[in-house]
Amino acid sequence: MTKKEFIAKYCENGGFVSKAEAERKLNALLDTIENILVDGNEVNFIGWGKWEVVERAKRKVRNPQTGRKMTVKAKKVVKFKPGKKLVDKIAN
Template sequence: MTKKEFIADIAEKGGIAKKDAEKVVNLFLDTVSDNLEKGNSVSFVGWGKWEVVRREAREVRNPQTGKKMKIKAKKVVKFRVGKTLEEKVAKSKAKIK
């Protein structure tokens, strides 16, 4: 699902204009992004949690050449799914690609 499709779905389910749904989606995304940028986690009980974690520097091997490479330490966003959402998806009958 693309952002455009997501906005259309929100508008339809909420009975609101697409323009208003787009504002809400953009506000949501901006708020999550701003909080992660500040180092805060964003959590929705039962649904999931976004948090910023530090990935340490490490040495890896290029599988094609076998050459060793170093990857610098960096901050990454991690999402952990909540129990309620995990169970809902597990029970769904949707086809997996």
């Protein structure tokens, strides 16, 4: 689903006046989550899921095309762990 399709569905389910209003609200939510993660904090919606920033350690890998061994640098990544309610809904 693209962002445009998501906004249309969000507008329909959220009872917004227009798609433009729904898009502004969605962008505000995404910007807020992004800023919280950039600050090094986590976002936790109990039952739905949790986003957190984790440090991935430096590791050795093998290039499948050449077979040469390489080292991938350590980096920060965003990790999402779904909550129980979300997992249960998807399972049914």
